[in-house]
Amino acid sequence: MSAENSAPGAGTGTAPLIPMHCLRHLEPGPPRLAALRTGTPVWLVSRHADVRQVLTDPRLGRAPLYAPDAPPVTSTPNILDDPNSMLNIDGTEHQRLRRTVQRAFTPRAIARWRPWVASVVESLIDELIDHGSPADVVASYTRPLPVAVISRLMGLDNLDSKKLAHWSDHALSATAYSAEAIATAMTEFAGFGAAVIAERRAHPGDDLVSSLLAAAAEDGSIAEGQLVTLVIGLVVAGHETTMTSLGNALVYLLDGDRASWQRLASDEASAAAATEQILRAVPLGDTDHIPGLLRRAVEDVEIGGVVIPAGSVVAADTGAANQDPSVFTGDLLTELFSPLAAPMLTFGAGPHHCLGAWLARMELELALHRLARRLPALHLTGSADRIDWRRGLLTRSPESLQVAW
Known part of the structure; x- marks a missing residue:
């Protein structure tokens, strides 16, 4: 999933990026005023308790970010900026739309998929071993695993992985692509989603899209555009988070x-504990483009002793909150297999908590445990500062990762 060649400054002159677990975080403290790249003032919230409040307080919402009087928060809109998507709707309307899909992502529902996901993991490791050492573990493992899982879950057996990579990179672009290129890719992606919906209406099956359509038909008030956005959003979110993590x-x-x-x-069990700590301490992206999960206050609200005026944009820095020393006292090296001291906020909190959190956890647990068991001598072939990173996107992970065993 390459965005590097299209990113401003990409190429031989681009400065190397440090690994995500080495990023420095905003020092936790009271909310402080800064500015987004668009110039819009933003309140940065960094302490664990304060970030959790921002994400759960009904006075701070996503929908107000797209109200007629809202200031600009992004310079190049992407898939996260659709005002009609589930992400950007609050209250009862959001809950109604969320109910159409949330049953497929409960811990009990996800547990039924575990044996099949484990078989996919083992098959990919078999192929990796058959390929021989050295190999690119991104191309052979971290990318195809979540794509295979979400494809099966949504009944997308013939999904073109190259097109998916193209659409996903544009969907989550920050600086990698122009507004025109993003709009073109999103139009194509929406066409794909509409075609999937039409096909599944004609031939329903035992898959997430079919159950989504059945729930929407029963509800009777979900717009067709919302269904399309929901389908393509699930395709992106269903693999991107896991691949990145x-x-x-x-x-x-x-x-x-x-x-x-x-x-x-x-x-x-050790892999499950490590997964929680890695999800807490190794962020999905840096704060260069967006300094946190954005909300807007609909009335004055006090956060951490500071009154945030109505109409203000607030950024909840989950990365800083996940490292708050008043909550998490040990570093990742010493705490890797320890229970979390408090709930991590990687998947958010409150009404917009990530639907796919349990699916991502399961995939990561199985992927790490089985790979370590099958290839105990696995190691990087070069130093971490030579890694080729995906650039210009809201998430960041290796473009490729050469390993040997």
């Missing part, structure tokens, strides 16, 4: 303490 996790694990890699191989 798994790639970044392997950078951390394969460039560090070999004892941690060996313990991952020991049992699934």
